[in-house]
Amino acid sequence: MDAAEFRRRGREMVDYVADYLENIEQRPVYPDLEPGYLRSLIPSEAPLEPESYEDVMKDVERVIMPGITHWHSPYFFAYFPAASSYPAMLADMLCGAIGCIGFSWAASPACTELETVMLDWLGKMLQLPECFIAGTDGHGGGVIQGTASEATLISLLAARCKAIRRVQATNPEISEAEVLSKLVAYTSEQAHSSVERAALIGGVMMRKVPTDKTYAVGGHMLKQMVEEDKAAGFIPFYVTKHSGIECVCLFQFCATLGTTPSCAFDHTTELGPICNDENMWMHIDAAYAGSAFICPEFRPLLNGIEFADSFNFNPHKWLLVNFDCSAMWVKKRTDIIGAFKMEPLYLKHENQESEFESLVRADKRFEICAEVIMGLVCFRLKGSNELNQNLLKKITKSQEIHLVPCQLSGRFVLRFAICARTTESRHIQQAWRHITQLTFELLQEPSH
Amino acid sequence: MDAAEFRRRGREMVDYVADYLENIEQRPVYPDLEPGYLRSLIPSEAPLEPESYEDVMKDVERVIMPGITHWHSPYFFAYFPAASSYPAMLADMLCGAIGCIGFSWAASPACTELETVMLDWLGKMLQLPECFIAGTDGHGGGVIQGTASEATLISLLAARCKAIRRVQATNPEISEAEVLSKLVAYTSEQAHSSVERAALIGGVMMRKVPTDKTYAVGGHMLKQMVEEDKAAGFIPFYVTKHSGIECVCLFQFCATLGTTPSCAFDHTTELGPICNDENMWMHIDAAYAGSAFICPEFRPLLNGIEFADSFNFNPHKWLLVNFDCSAMWVKKRTDIIGAFKMEPLYLKHENQESEFESLVRADKRFEICAEVIMGLVCFRLKGSNELNQNLLKKITKSQEIHLVPCQLSGRFVLRFAICARTTESRHIQQAWRHITQLTFELLQEPSH
Structure with missing residues (x-):
């Protein structure tokens, strides 16, 4: 499919989408099917010959649509809402085209920066305490x-x-495994199953705090359980809280504001001081209810947020943002970064083709550093790591091509990876001319 | 934005996307910016008045594009490829419109079934051993x-x-925490940082196996480390393997076929028998290289897959599928399902608005089961759980509206959640008429 056909098919798809949503009320909201319906409707192996675009679209109505639960039908009252809107769909089209993977600032600066600034906007709309806002010199952020x-x-x-x-x-003599076996996290017995699953994944014990008759957790019950557990030699550390919120504690408590079964709100203003006194992390999960706190009449339900270490809610439920988007704020960014930090060299700023390999091998100033099997060539200038670091700096500064390095046997190596679907022989030839030109300049400099 | 405007803006966006990709070569592949560039270009708080669509699109060029690393430029040779294609973008538009969240079969049967059948197609293209194919009665699958x-x-x-x-x-007397402290996983010293991070999250020790001079792991080194660790009282359980593959071991080994730094391939046929003998889980990660195994000339690199418990590769690298899509296969589905299984009632097949609440309260056969604060009403027929289960069965069978249940204080309760952006008063009124009609029929039945 070339750009011209995409322009045509794209218009048709825009109309298909608008037609689907304008007429969704006419479709049965929940499918009438037995498990396994789809396998019999299509071949058991991928076809060897292509099908026409028209036939593929016919299969959407014949094979896919009969098995869809229509979440955006006005007769859908199940689970929780999944937001959807036309502007969000337009934004998703644009994101798909840019198609960058923002795993570091350098991988696409606009991703990281827009995320940080938009989460500040959203945090201010919720009137989150200042400590949750990144700004230009905050310790927290979203x-x-x-x-x-x-x-x-x-x-x-x-x-x-x-x-x-x-x-x-x-107590430096206590092993990590020993500490782990003593940690206890707490959450409401009404909290979402994902809270219990988080404890399962993290390998820590989780205790469920009984709720009052409104299905919410109050301070008294938590206090009592924590005292019992401490007396038995355990270490409470995490609490999750519900109120449309779920909260966690290691010596953590996860509170919920708006539980899944009944939208109950845990008593955050009672729970927060207990967590802070006991040095327990309090996480508040307001996945469903969070959007409502933008409204002054609902904001009081978020009181107690000042005691929390972290907070999240889902714009993809009520804020017209298509799935998936869960906004999360922390008081101290270093708590999250410190728990996961690893810095392999290819992510500090990271790169085959026999074609490019032969160009490198033909230039005696360079060497190939690993066997070339697929689309990645690892190469370097013969000489010091510093020399190669300087070459990469020049390449990055020139902005014509983009490479990242890696480390092999203690040596600083450049990675040349064939990435774009549209990269042709001429782009590779030009990239090599560019690299050799910069190498020439570098080797002329008095320091080398 | 209504459907008519979406049709117009959608066409414009299709053209914007096609123009962007046709002319991407003219843009600098890597941005020339200092961290923090974006914050100064936009207001510090969300605007209170809306902006025109034209102004928003101008901001895309003014604020966003200067900060993009253009992953689809033919001059992008960094990291690894992120696939992108026009057909994948059209499919994403359709998925965005359907916007269903497929966390269970019932949440949208087509999602689960299409995924299973397509992973069978893909597995057959890779000539995976039969035990990795789901089919209609297999134990494995993708x-x-x-x-x-x-x-x-x-x-x-x-x-x-x-x-x-x-x-x-x-040894039923040994606690889970005690076992956990004795488990050792293995991977190549060249494996991706995410393998080490997985061990960090899972709270298990991970040992890095030294590689040979081609940066690949052979059987000899793994065997030696496992013997040493067993002699010291540890329990090897997981191995990851590289070859464009990464492999893990508890008593696991994670092998890699095509490592990130240099695309090295671990020696799976040597490592596999060791893992099987030692009862260690072998995971093979071929994130980058996997797509190539469809080609007969590269398929030998996957030999040894028959020893693995799990395998994955990323169609979003070379198979023209937009990010994100990592295909994973396991020999025994129960190994994965058993490790995470939780079945809260609202997911077994899971609902507010004062409007609907008042309708329920006005009917003395019904009761409200939890305080109604936001868009969720929990209600039930006064009477047995069985009676309410039968009512929900009738509602589901009729296909007119879709609800799911929850459990509150041991009672089976129906959840009525306002979900769709387009749900109006008339839909709620009609839903209630429908529920009361089915209730009438149910209470006429001789068994009640």
């Missing part, structure tokens, strides 16, 4: 996760790391 | 993860769970 389950897991792992380091700081 | 890092983490957690259960089956 980050986008895929789902609330991921936000809960990340907060639990950060709390676990912090608790282990704290215990080992005063 | 599942889509977001990234190879997730696939590695999931295989490590499944291996950990299996190892703990095996040790406890013969």
Whole structure:
């Protein structure tokens, strides 16, 4: 499919999408099918010959649509809302075209920066305490996760790391495994299953705090359980809280504001001081209810947020952002970064083709550093690591091509990876001319 | 934005995307910016008044594009390729419109079934051993993860769970924490940082196996380390393998076929028998190289796959599927399912608005089961759980509206959640008429 056909098919797809959403009310909201329906409708192996675009689109109606639960039908009252809007779909089209993977600032600066600044905007709309806002010199800030389950897991792992380091700081003779076996996290018996699963993944014990008759957790019950566990030699560290919020504790508590079963709100203003006194991480999960806190009449439900270490809610539920987008804030960014930090060289700023390999081998100033099997060539200038670092600096500064390095047997090596679908022989030839020109300049400099 | 405007803006966006990709070669591949560039270009708080669509699109060129690293430029030779194609973008538009969240079969049957059948197609293209194919009665099968890092983490957690259960089956007096502290996973010193991070998250020790002069791991080195660790009282359980593959071991080994730094291939046919003999889970990560194994000339690099418990590669690298799509296969689905299984009632097949609440309260046959604060009403027929289960069955069978249940204080309760952006008062009124009609029919039945 070339650009011209994409322009045509893209217009048709825009109309298909608009037609689908304008007429969704006419489709049965829930499919009437037995498990396994789809396998019999299509071949058991991928076809060897291509099918026409028209036939593929016919299969969408014949094979896919009969098996869809229509989440955007006005007769869908199940689970929780998944937001969707036309502007969000346009934005997704643009993101798909840019198609960058923002795993570091350098991998696409706009990704990291826009995320940070937009989470500040959103945090201010929720009137989060100043300590959760990144600004230009804050210690806190926001980050986008895929789902609330991921936000809960990340907060639990950060709390676990912090608790282990704290215990080992005063008792260096205790092993990490030993500390781990003593940690207890708490959450409401009404919390989402993902909170319990986070504890399972993190390998820590999780206790469920009984709720009152409104299905919310109050301070009294948590206090009592924590006292019992401490007396038995355990280390509370994490709490999750519900109120449309779920909260975790290692010596953590995960509270929920708006539980999944009944949208109950845990009593954060009672729970928060207990967590702070006991040095327990408090995570507040308001996956569903969070969007409502932008409204002054609902904002009081978020009172107590000042005691929390982390907080999240899902714009993909009520804020017209298509799945997936869970916004998460922490008071101290270093708590999260410190728990996961690893810096392999290819991510500090990282690169085959026999064609490029032969160009490198033909130039005696260079050497190939690893066997070339697929689309990646590892090469370097014969000489010091510093010389190769300087060459990469020149390449980056010139902005014509983009490479990143790696480390092999203690040596600084350049990685040349064939990446774009549109890279042709001429681009590779030109890249090599560019690299050799910069090498010539570099070797002329008096220091070399 | 209504459907008519979406049709117009959608066409414009299709053209913007096609123009961007046709002319990407003219843009500098790597941005020339200092960290923090974006914050000064936009207001510090969200605007209170809307901006025109034209102004938003101008901001894309003014604010976003200068900060983009253009991954699809033919001059991009960094990291690894991120696939992108016009057909994949069209498919993403359609998925965005359907916007269903496929966390269970019932949440949208087509999602689960299409995924299973397509992973069978792909597995057959790779000539995976039959035990990795789901078919209609296989024990293995494929599942889509977001990234190879997730696939590695999931295989490590499944291996950990299996190892703990095996040790406890013969030694029930040993606590889970104690087993955990004795587990050792192995991977290549050249494996991706995400393998080490998976061990960090899972709270298990990971040892790095030295590579040979081609940067690959051979059987001899692994065997020696495992023997040493067993002699010291540890329990090897997981191995990851590289060859464009990464492999893990608890008593796991993670092998890599095509390492990130240099695309080295671990010696799977040597490592596999060691893992099988030692009862270690072997995970093979071929994130980058996997797509090439479809070609007969590269397929020999995958030999040894028959010894693996799990395998993954990223179609979003070379198969023209936009990010994110990492395909993962396991020999025994129960190993993965068993490690994470939780079945809260709202996911077994899971609902507010004062409007709907008042309708329920006005009917004395019904009761409200939890305080209604936001868009969720929990209600039930006064009477047995069985009666309410039967009512929900009738509602599901009728296909007019879609609800799921929850459990509150041991009682089976129906959840009515306002979900769709387009749900109006008339839809709610009609849903209630429908529920009361089915209730009337139910209460007429002789059994009640």
